[in-house]
Amino acid sequence: MAVFIKPDAFDPAAELTRFEATLPMGSFGATSSFTGTMRDFNEDSSVTMMTLEHYPGMTENQLESIIADAKSQWDIIDALIVHRVGDIQPGNPIVLTAVCSAHRAAAFDACRFLMEALKSRATFWKKETLLDGQQRWVEKNTPG
Amino acid sequence: MPIKVKFFASLREQLKQDLKEIDAAGIQTISDVWEKATDTPLLPSHVLCSVNLEHREPHESVKDGDEVAFFPPVTGG
Numbered sequence: 503m504a505v506f507i508k509p510d511a512f513d514p515a516a517e518l519t520r521f522e523a524t525l526p527m528g529s530f531g532a533t534s535s536f537t538g539t540m541r542d543f544n545e546d547s548s549v550t551m552m553t554l555e556h557y558p559g560m561t562e563n564q565l566e567s568i569i570a571d572a573k574s575q576w577d578i579i580d581a582l583i584v585h586r587v588g589d590i591q592p593g594n595p596i597v598l599t600a601v602c603s604a605h606r607a608a609a610f611d612a613c614r615f616l617m618e619a620l621k622s623r624a625t626f627w628k629k630e631t632l633l634d635g636q637q638r639w640v641e642k643n644t645p646g
Numbered sequence: 647m648p649i650k651v652k653f654f655a656s657l658r659e660q661l662k663q664d665l666k667e668i669d670a671a672g673i674q675t676i677s678d679v680w681e682k683a684t685d686t687p688l689l690p691s692h693v694l695c696s697v698n699l700e701h702r703e704p705h706e707s708v709k710d711g712d713e714v715a716f717f718p719p720v721t722g723g
Contacts, residue, residue: 538723555655556722557652557654557715557717560700560715563699585722596723597723617723620722620723621722621723622720624722625654625696625717625720625722626720626721626722626723627654627655627656627720627721627722628721628722629655639655639718641656641719641721642719642721643721
């Protein structure tokens with residue numbers, strides 16, 4: 503299980519490679535991953551920057567709990583969640599979830615579960631800066 | 647020991663405070679914490695809460711030394 507809260511930009515491919523390298527070679531036959539990236543638009547507005555706030559301590563607990571739930575529901579070998587906090591620019595990765603398992607079905611399904619559970623349980627909040635400099639809190643997640 | 651109360655995101659900005667410590671005397675539930683910490687009687691239904699870093703419901707109990715947090719719906723990912 504690996505959970506990382508990143509105050510700076512991260513490279514999803516490098517994080518995924520590093521995560522897979524922590525597992526015994528040949529121990530998994532499937533890796534499924536999801537990367538969420540910042541858009542430059544939301545609800546008909548142009549967005550120039552986003553600031554992600556979180557609840558230190560609780561966030562990590564929630565993410566570890568979500569991975570534990572995935573492990574109890576699917577036959578997976580391990581899972582990774584990486585999430586940004588702080589100021590984020592359009593095009594930058596916000597979140598990476600990844601699951602390694604023996605076969606693809608568990609990896610696909612558990613990876614989707616990680617993202618959906620994160621969106622409803624993990625204590626992160628987004629604040630957008632619009633083209634005219636105004637800021638607004640994102641009040642709800644978009645449908646999957 | 648006092649109860650430590652934290653506010654996050656838009657709620658922190660609306661209330662103009664991020665951290666407060668309150669005396670646990672007379673406090674039984676999370677709703678009681680909200681009333682004492684904010685001087686407002688009713689915890690709004692959209693506000694979420696936690697005790698000691700775990701999601702909880704407003705009617706659940708708190709005790710001396712707990713860390714209680716209030717925050718809006720989460721929007722990560």
